[in-house]
Amino acid sequence: MLDCGSSGIIDRVSPGVALKEPIIYLGQTEVDKRIANCFSVERQILKRLGHHPRIGDGILLAEASHGNLQAYLDSHPSTNLGQRLTWCRQVAEAIDYIHSCGIIHSDLRPANLLVHEITPGARDLQLCDFGGSVCQELGLDGFSLPDGPFYNPVFKNESSTLLDLFGMGSIFYTILTGTWPYKTSPGRFASIDDRLDWEERIVYPNFKAEKFPDVGHLPGGNVILKCWMRQFATARDALTALEEALLGLEE
Ligand SMILES: Nc1ncnc2c1ncn2[C@@H]1O[C@H](COP(=O)(O)OP(=O)(O)O)[C@@H](O)[C@H]1O
């Protein structure tokens, strides 16, 4: 097994090819029905997205050579700034692309970005996990919402492009600092309860009060803040602002 998410198990079936299979609990439970819906949604959404350099292929998936971005950041804390800035731009490109296809991801987080060596030595990002996504035109809804600092309770239970852009701001912050917004150290929580407690006590009260971590010192910090403050109308606007902020900073 390569990895396990909330709905799927990822296995390598041959070199460079990964298979995402549903986790089956008891066959007919509500959870099984939700996961079956996620797989159906993801299959149809990947078909609609077609081939794009920022999207992994699948549900027989091309295996990303370096796993997910969260694990990569945790195990490569000295990744240089140029690479981190490139990743921010690639995340914005991926979200701009899916939104242009009428798709809301609705579960943006570093674990749903894959690090893939497309050209030798490169570490490029691809967005994955469309099981929770929404496509109004196709009538698809995977009924997922992000959690942790990639979600803000002001969005309630509604998936929206602005919710994706909010999560994108938190992903930029995590890429540039190595830690989740409001988390004091990198790495995982000891337990899910610890994470939930931290969200309720620290993250969501601050977000609800429109308070965010200081980003003044970060390159592109103004873009992160505008994502959090819901001041970009579209991912394209955010991508353009990011490119302007990063002019001359990338290696
Ligand atoms: N194509 C892939 N190549 C390598 N690893 C992958 C691939 N797809 C998913 N994974 C790994 O499996 C994990 C779970 O996959 P994901 O599609 O996010 O499923 P879930 O819906 O269960 O969260 C990802 O966080 C990543 O670490």
Ligand SMILES: [Mg+2]
């Ligand atoms: Mg996932």
